[in-house]
Structure formats: C-alpha cells, structure tokens
Amino acid sequence: MAPANDVMSEVEKDIFAKIANNDVNGLKNTLVQQKIEVDIYDENGMTPLQHAAYKGNKEIVQMLIDRGAEVNSGKHEYGYTALHFAALSGNAQVCHLLLMAGAKSQTTNSIGRTASQMAAFVGNHACVAVINSYIPKSDVDYYTIPQGLETEPKLPPTVAAPLHKFVMQ
Known part of the structure; x- marks a missing residue:
C-alpha cells in the first residue's frame, strides 16, 4: 500500500491542481519558483507524473520527465505506474514518451495486469500497439x-x- 500523504503542503496541492486543470504554464512557473521535488505523493501515493499521464498531457509529462520524475514509481496504492495511467488515458504518444524515458512495460498492478493489458481491457488499442512493439x-x-x-x-x-x-x- 502507498505511503499516504494526508498532510500535503499548499504548494503540493497547487501542483496537483495545475495538472488536473492542464495548466502547463502555471505548473512550470510553480516548479521553477518553488524549486520543489517533482516526485511528491498525494493521498493515494500518486505522483504528479502519474496524474499527468492519466490526463494524457504530453507536455506536462515531458516537463516532469525533464525535471527528473521517476517513471517507474511503484507507490500507488494499487501498483499502477505512470505507464498504466497513460495506457488507460488512451494517449499513445504519452505511452511512447514514458517508454523512451525508461518505463518498464512488464510491471504489473495489484491485480497482476500490465499497462498493455489494462489498455486492451478498456479498448485503447493504439496504446497496446505502442507498448507491445516497444x-x-x-x-x-x-x-x-x-x-x-x-x-x-x-x-x-x-x-x-x-x-x-x-x-x-
């Protein structure tokens, strides 16, 4: 189970809110001004990279990777990685970006499913093709x-x- 972060700072809450709203410029400004670590966790053990991958936001995903985000974070409460979330979002470009940054395609979640299997389950066939052909x-x-x-x-x-x-x- 993930380390719960029940006491997030206002800056951390702001980062997750900007990702939820796809506020690329606002997020960039916050990260530059606050000089904050990008691998912070929310109450479910999710990182900003996982949130951005789930939103399918390629620009934010790239920004976080460029700032050193861990692409294989395994602290989500159900074992989902950023690649799992990208596969579920249906954004094949984000899947490719994560794979090129070192995401492991064979990592399984708490029910023993890989990102490719989760993408197939929800019908995101372009993501399945990207992951399986990587x-x-x-x-x-x-x-x-x-x-x-x-x-x-x-x-x-x-x-x-x-x-x-x-x-x-």
Missing part, C-alpha cells in the same frame, strides 16, 4: 558487446542510441 534500448545494446566466442560485436557501440531512436520512431 524495444528497450538495452535490447539493442546487447548487440554492441561481443557474445560467446565472437571477437567483435554485431554493432559498433556508437550506433546503438541512434539505431534505437530510429527504430522507435
């Missing part, structure tokens, strides 16, 4: 290291990042 960068990196009796890797290490980015477009 290739983690670590899978590409595997080919930059000689395996077994190989003396050379299959790919030069310098091409791993651009290749991953190209494949995931």
Whole structure:
C-alpha cells in the first residue's frame, strides 16, 4: 500500500491542481519558483507524473520527465505506474514518451495486469500497439558487446542510441 500523504503542503496541492486543470504554464512557473521535488505523493501515493499521464498531457509529462520524475514509481496504492495511467488515458504518444524515458512495460498492478493489458481491457488499442512493439534500448545494446566466442560485436557501440531512436520512431 502507498505511503499516504494526508498532510500535503499548499504548494503540493497547487501542483496537483495545475495538472488536473492542464495548466502547463502555471505548473512550470510553480516548479521553477518553488524549486520543489517533482516526485511528491498525494493521498493515494500518486505522483504528479502519474496524474499527468492519466490526463494524457504530453507536455506536462515531458516537463516532469525533464525535471527528473521517476517513471517507474511503484507507490500507488494499487501498483499502477505512470505507464498504466497513460495506457488507460488512451494517449499513445504519452505511452511512447514514458517508454523512451525508461518505463518498464512488464510491471504489473495489484491485480497482476500490465499497462498493455489494462489498455486492451478498456479498448485503447493504439496504446497496446505502442507498448507491445516497444524495444528497450538495452535490447539493442546487447548487440554492441561481443557474445560467446565472437571477437567483435554485431554493432559498433556508437550506433546503438541512434539505431534505437530510429527504430522507435
């Protein structure tokens, strides 16, 4: 179960309210002025990133990721991650953004379902396609290291990042 944050500061409440209202500029100003940590929690153990993902707000999700938000937070009371919420919102672009930032697609919630399974359950097929076709960068990196009796890797290490980015477009 999540750590309940029954005593949120006014600034924390303001951050969650601005996300709920899709107030991108207001949120940006608050984060800059207050210099506050972005991985704060509400009463359900949800972070601002999880709220933004649920709202399907790509701009706020990107802003929070750029400020160091943890994409795999596991403190929600039912084990939902930002990727679960993005999948439920139906915004495939937000799902892609979270995956590119390191979200783990195989994480399960309290009922044993992945983000892709939750998206399928509610009919968000574009999200299912994005999540299921995602290739983690670590899978590409595997080919930059000689395996077994190989003396050379299959790919030069310098091409791993651009290749991953190209494949995931």
